[in-house]
Amino acid sequence: MMAVTNSVVAPALSVENLSVTFQTRKGPVTAVNDVSFHVNPGEVLGVVGESGSGKSVTGLATMGLIDAPGRVSAGRVVLEGRNIAGVSDRDMRGLRGNRIAMIFQDPISTLNPVLRIDTQIMEAITAHERISASAARARAIDALRAVGIPSPESRLEAYPHQFSGGMRQRVAIAIALLHRPAVLIADEPTTALDVTIQVQILGEVQKLAAESGTALVWITHDLSVVAGLADRIAVMYAGRIVESGTVAEVLTAPRHHYTAGLIASVPSRNRRGQPLAQIPGSTPNLANMPSGCAFHPRCSVSSEICSTTLPPLLHDPSGRFMRCHHPRQGA
Amino acid sequence: MIAYLLRRLGQSALVLFTMAVLVFLAVFALGSPVDMLASPDADQAERDALAARFGLDQPLPVQFAAFLGNALQGDLGASFVYGKSALAVIGERLPATIELALLALTFSVMIGVPLGVIAGLRPKSIAGRAIMSTSIFGFSLPNFWIGMMLILLFSVYLGWLPAGGRGPTTEVLGMQLSITSLEGWRHLILPALTLALYKSSLVVRLCEAGTREIVTQEYIRFARAKGLSSFRIIWLHLLKNMMIPVITILGMEFGAMIAFTVVIETVFAYPGMGKLLIESINRLDRPVVVAYLMVTTVIFVLINFIVDLLYVALDPRVRLGGPNE
Numbered sequence: 001m002m003a004v005t006n007s008v009v010a011p012a013l014s015v016e017n018l019s020v021t022f023q024t025r026k027g028p029v030t031a032v033n034d035v036s037f038h039v040n041p042g043e044v045l046g047v048v049g050e051s052g053s054g055k056s057v058t059g060l061a062t063m064g065l066i067d068a069p070g071r072v073s074a075g076r077v078v079l080e081g082r083n084i085a086g087v088s089d090r091d092m093r094g095l096r097g098n099r100i101a102m103i104f105q106d107p108i109s110t111l112n113p114v115l116r117i118d119t120q121i122m123e124a125i126t127a128h129e130r131i132s133a134s135a136a137r138a139r140a141i142d143a144l145r146a147v148g149i150p151s152p153e154s155r156l157e158a159y160p161h162q163f164s165g166g167m168r169q170r171v172a173i174a175i176a177l178l179h180r181p182a183v184l185i186a187d188e189p190t191t192a193l194d195v196t197i198q199v200q201i202l203g204e205v206q207k208l209a210a211e212s213g214t215a216l217v218w219i220t221h222d223l224s225v226v227a228g229l230a231d232r233i234a235v236m237y238a239g240r241i242v243e244s245g246t247v248a249e250v251l252t253a254p255r256h257h258y259t260a261g262l263i264a265s266v267p268s269r270n271r272r273g274q275p276l277a278q279i280p281g282s283t284p285n286l287a288n289m290p291s292g293c294a295f296h297p298r299c300s301v302s303s304e305i306c307s308t309t310l311p312p313l314l315h316d317p318s319g320r321f322m323r324c325h326h327p328r329q330g331a
Numbered sequence: 332m333i334a335y336l337l338r339r340l341g342q343s344a345l346v347l348f349t350m351a352v353l354v355f356l357a358v359f360a361l362g363s364p365v366d367m368l369a370s371p372d373a374d375q376a377e378r379d380a381l382a383a384r385f386g387l388d389q390p391l392p393v394q395f396a397a398f399l400g401n402a403l404q405g406d407l408g409a410s411f412v413y414g415k416s417a418l419a420v421i422g423e424r425l426p427a428t429i430e431l432a433l434l435a436l437t438f439s440v441m442i443g444v445p446l447g448v449i450a451g452l453r454p455k456s457i458a459g460r461a462i463m464s465t466s467i468f469g470f471s472l473p474n475f476w477i478g479m480m481l482i483l484l485f486s487v488y489l490g491w492l493p494a495g496g497r498g499p500t501t502e503v504l505g506m507q508l509s510i511t512s513l514e515g516w517r518h519l520i521l522p523a524l525t526l527a528l529y530k531s532s533l534v535v536r537l538c539e540a541g542t543r544e545i546v547t548q549e550y551i552r553f554a555r556a557k558g559l560s561s562f563r564i565i566w567l568h569l570l571k572n573m574m575i576p577v578i579t580i581l582g583m584e585f586g587a588m589i590a591f592t593v594v595i596e597t598v599f600a601y602p603g604m605g606k607l608l609i610e611s612i613n614r615l616d617r618p619v620v621v622a623y624l625m626v627t628t629v630i631f632v633l634i635n636f637i638v639d640l641l642y643v644a645l646d647p648r649v650r651l652g653g654p655n656e
Binding site for chain 2: 063065068089093094095096097098101102103104105106109110111112113114115116123124127128159161172175176
């Protein structure tokens with residue numbers, strides 16, 4: 001089954017040179033800057049970064065859900081071979097929830113508080129399929145059962161406030177996967193949940209995505225989540241992807257100093273008793289970005305060139321790449 | 332639910348009792364009706380006899396007990412002017428006012444909700460700004476002035492609609508209604524519109540604020556991520572959440588429209604309750620004023636009860652009876 005083939009797999013989603021700009025009183029602010037990544041069918045890509053690194057905006061832009069004053073100012077979003085950046089609202093609506101789906105961070109506010117669960121699931125089915133109400137209902141029950149909600153028949157007529165946070169996130173996942181989308185973008189869906197529930201949800205999504213061949217883009221600030229879940233990883237800093245590669249490569253031998261700092265600041269059993277490493281300084285304000293490499297004011301090895309020139313993308317033969325003038329050598 | 336109803340009934344009784352005390356004391360403070368009822372040349376013996384006939388020689392608590400006892404039996408006294416029960420006098424006028432208020436309420440929702448949602452969805456657009464600034468006019472222009480301008484335009488210049496009065500009525504379920512005929516509508520539309528213009532400005536502002544808050548909610552974003560049509564998102568996901576605070580205000584406003592349409596009914600010479608109140612005050616027809624105040628209290632209590640029920644229908648998180656059930 002898992003035989004490696006030489007044929008090139010067409011990516012489920014390929015984001016190319018995407019930029020998102022917000023128009024503010026102080027002028028345009030670029031929240032996502034020249035971001036490129038791809039994810040293959042059945043693959044899991046972890047997008048890691050701190051708050052304000054542009055990872056959530058990247059997810060929304062991919063879904064075509066950026067509202068004014070923001071807009072996609074450059075780049076392409078290629079879903080199953082077709083550029084969907086800038087297609088009509090009508091076409092985009094047909095794709096959203098159907099071929100590309102998204103779940104969000106806060107399960108408490110993701111479901112509409114005044115609508116019943118069955119309404120919220122069935123409307124997502126009928127938005128994309130001509131199907132009878134009874135058939136949609138049966139599908140809704142199956143979907144709830146698939147995400148591990150006990151006795152789904154009796155839970156259908158409940159309202160969101162009658163579910164726990166974890167259960168609500170399961171409902172959201174069930175809705176997102178109704179049409180077996182090519183891509184699921186998960187924007188920190190476990191951050192607001194208890195650790196034990198987090199693990200269950202992670203496992204559930206991973207299993208369901210694998211079953212339907214859905215490519216998963218998992219946005220998180222939590223490196224440990226990515227370590228256990230993702231195949232590849234993209235690290236974002238100040239609106240750019242600064243390093244990308246397979247999880248094993250990036251986590252064991254980070255080439256970018258920001259990635260190395262992130263990894264060092266994760267508490268670990270192996271370093272018990274030692275002070276946790278910190279990255280000095282704080283993330284830059286998007287409206288007032290440092291020149292050159294945005295990380296240089298916080299970087300221990302920065303030099304003259306780092307403050308003047310944006311580092312070019314350095315490619316490894318293995319497909320790994322980074323943006324740094326002084327990349328770390330493999331550990 | 333039953334516990335809720337009982338508690339609600341108790342609260343309503345308390346409100347009515349308080350109101351009865353206030354109304355009674357206010358009326359008592361106004362002076363003795365004997366001065367008005369007795370002929371100017373009556374001597375003291377005749378005046379005393381008159382006071383005794385109406386029980387006005389009794390001490391205040393006894394008078395109040397008698398008033399309350401009669402009120403509980405549905406007797407709020409007889410109108411001095413019409414010579415029949417005050418409640419009956421009000422009952423004749425009530426349908427006219429309810430008709431007017433309901434129509435005005437419908438207009439203000441039909442005008443206010445869509446405009447408010449449009450302004451809330453596109454706050455920076457020309458349409459959005461125009462709606463919001465126009466609503467300020469609706470707020471600040473005096474009601475009677477708008478009414479007179481509408482009369483001037485539609486009745487005097489254009490001659491399309493009658494300037495005042497109420498159309499012919501037919502009896503429906505024991506009430507004299509005028510919405511059954513075209514002529515009735517022609518009489519209703521101007522006063523209803525005048526009332527509605529002010530109310531719809533209020534509704535516009537409520538809906539605009541509600542919409543702007545709700546569109547930023549995650550469930551709206553998720554609804555879009557599901558690929559739902561904008562129509563469904565607005566008419567179901569947004570509206571159902573937005574109407575919850577709007578319903579409360581509309582309930583209060585509806586009560587106020589029934590109770591205090593005095594100005595509009597005067598401008599349009601519309602024979603409703605408001606006009607009756609003004610006439611009764613002018614003619615010192617005290618039983619009618621007292622009955623009027625009691626009836627409006629009952630109406631407010633009823634409307635608040637209906638608003639509570641609507642709350643439950645709109646928001647599943649609200650359960651009647653509170654946390655004990």
